[in-house]
Amino acid sequence: MKACISVPATIANLGSGFDTFGIAVDLRNDVEIESADYFSVVEEGIQITGKDLVLKAFIDTLKSYGIKEKFRIKKRTRIPSSKGLGSSAAAIVSGVALGMRVSGRSSMDELFQISSQMEGHPDNVAPAVFGGFTVSAKLSNGYVCQVMDPLCEEITVIIPPFSTSTEMARKILPSEIPLNDAVFNIQRAALLVATFKNGKKIDKELFNDRLHQNMRLSLHEELKDFFDTLSETSDLPLFVCGSGTAIGIIGHQKVDVKNGW
Structure with missing residues (x-):
């Protein structure tokens, strides 16, 4: 067979x-x-x-x-x-x-x-x-x-030369979070789905997070600096892919990266 x-x-x-x-x-x-x-x-x-x-x-x-x-x-x-x-x-x-x-x-x-x-x-x-x-x-x-349906027609993925195990990426997350942070994510996640279903343009702020990304980015200082700089300069939504270390951008964007990325 x-x-x-x-x-x-x-x-x-x-x-x-x-x-x-x-x-x-x-x-x-x-x-x-x-x-x-x-x-x-x-x-x-x-x-x-x-x-x-x-x-x-x-x-x-x-x-x-x-x-x-x-x-x-x-x-x-x-x-x-x-x-x-x-x-x-x-x-x-x-x-x-x-x-x-x-x-x-x-x-x-x-x-x-x-x-x-x-x-x-x-x-x-x-x-x-x-x-x-x-x-x-x-x-x-x-x-x-x-x-x-697919969220977008094109996505840019930036893959750095270093890795993070899922186990480590979960281990660093806190067991409890502030109420304001939970509300922050719930609001943006719900609005993201509703905006997408209604066929509207999705604001990049709807991808913002307070529950996991900063802690996972902190495992690699170089990656965090790169993400923070890109977040300030790009008009497109971006996020950490899963538990990292790749960075995703909704849409096509040319990005200057170091050799090996």
Whole structure:
């Protein structure tokens, strides 16, 4: 048996929509499976040893459906890891989707539920599965998602040469926040969705945040200085991509960056 899938990179949060907003971007990982005598992972003709998230998600999904068949995984990875572009969500969605394909299942909601459970949150998984601009959450009856048209036709992503692990980016966030900061984000996130749904121009201030970005930017002083300068000089909305370190700009903008960025 053979099957293949292509899963997009995604950007979560978009500033004010912490752990809620997500968008898919046109950068993809391709994964193919074929029946084999044992499980293995090959990338660019080289066999991968050690842990692999696509393989883990794939095997876990097969086991959940009682499938014992073995496969070789061939993948082409274009989404950089630890940059805030949804590399882990793309890997999980790839593995789960291919496991479902082997079992004969094709429910997009089932794919969304299983992948979100594995990832632990749905903000990157939702656009990886459904595309477009998504608003997602975990409710008492499971993970839910509303899918809208793409937020923009073009997005500029600036990728610095250093990385931040999701674990570290979450560890530095406070367990409690001031009420005024919570209200600040709620107002802007709600207005962003309403403005977009009404077809109006979205003000760059609606992407502003008080819950996570400054703390995550502080992990890299050079990145924080770059973001602050760009925020002052650009007329376009900008934000930290996911937990960082990439910076996203809604629209096309030429930016002077250092070598290696």
